Amino acid sequence: MSWVTGVGLTPFGRHEGRSSLDLMTMAAESALQDAGLARADVDGLVCGYATTMPHIMLSTLFAEHFGLQPRYAHAAQVGGATGFALIMLAHLIVSGGAADNVLVVAGENRLTGQSRDMTMQTLAQAGHARYEVPLGPTVPAYYGLVASRYMHEYGLTERDMAELAVLMRQHAASHPGAQLRDLIRVEDVLASAPIAPPLKLMDCCPISDGGAAFLISREPLSPHALRIIGCSQAHTHQHVTAAEDLAHFGAHAAMQRAMAQAGVKVGDIGYAAIYDSFTITLAILLEELGLCERGQSGAAAAAGHFSSDGELPLNTHGGLLSYGHCGVAGALAHLAEAHVQLTGRATGRQIKRQPVIAALHGDGGIMSSHISLIMERTR
């Protein structure tokens, strides 16, 4: 058993002059404070990667910098799914007895630490070095391919996808830490610049600086500890060319296993924290996970189903699409928001029907790596 006992999240956007280590430090300090723990209490540390600061030992680099001497530490990476993979890893470490309080920390100055072209090129290397990258693809293009097929299979439209961008912006507008807070309309999304059709600028998440950190503990040490009751993964392919089918993905199997482990059904889920690097990512995942019917995610969003006061509040901080995306910490912002919503600490944007169970899902690569988590409020 394990508990998320502390949460730290920086605003996302521009953090001029701050390095990845600075952003990790900011988030880690805030998570320790939230958990009511001191550096000496941290005996485990896991982290991901920062594209602006490649390092073969990021965890111990951070441990030395921050002032930790853990008895368990290393980094792990599965692209956009890394954040939730680290939470699952911390859960396993704590449950297995290798440490009592594991710090999960991520941060990157991806916006101000390198050029936009450099970020595009670095991320496109998720493609196959021999068979894909020599064709000049981009991550939006990989997802543009996915979108074209998925729309063809299920009748999802560009307007449906735009509804999800509008919803994420609406949610971000009530979070002071969000990078993009100006309200947008469906027409604005449809009229935004083409990037990799059917994906347009507003279908894509921004590039951000930011950090996020959590304490995962064996005991519910803080008054707002949230219990991790289900974790599972599925890894079906690496490259979009090698995916067997762009209408079905590993998300379904991962979430089914996580829910079975947690002993919950879809109807028990009161809050959804779903990876949304592009509107198509969010649409597919909502539909794959069974949170709405195939092809219906846009219609459900337009009908208010995923709004703060709806049946299933979704990414109430604005998601990657509007809170921002700084790499590993990007998806972790989804967990930070789920945590404060479930524990009644979301202040002005608190969901009125305080949820008990949250389902979280992360995707890495090109719908390649899937990680599902289930969290429960126990008091």
Add this chain to the structure above:
Amino acid sequence: MTSSSMPQQTPLDWTDGHEGLLFEDCGVCGKRSYFRRGFCPRCGSKSVEVVASQCQGTVYAVTTVVRAPAPKWKALAPYTLTLIDLDEGPRVMTHASAGLAIGDRVYVGWQRVGERVIPRAEPLHSQDKEIL
């Protein structure tokens, strides 16, 4: 067809600078893989034959790279990118002429980009001969 049983001729394709698409055909389980590994990723057999594709197929997915990743590509943008299901089975990523849609029949030809030759899908009209 090029066979791996002809050791004097190492098969080459566009990734080696030659016009051609190759794939591996497993002699044990029959799986056909575009990414050549020298073994079958499904059953593990090393009896895989390297086969040259006839370069005809059907569009499985399509997008256009408008926002290109680097200066070299910006000069070419916008360019169409497709996933093509070859008639022999494997799926391949290629450039393509504009205006293709999912389900369209295509043949894969070749395009020079800088030093490289890359595959480019073109519509295969019904009046064209299907087998080259």
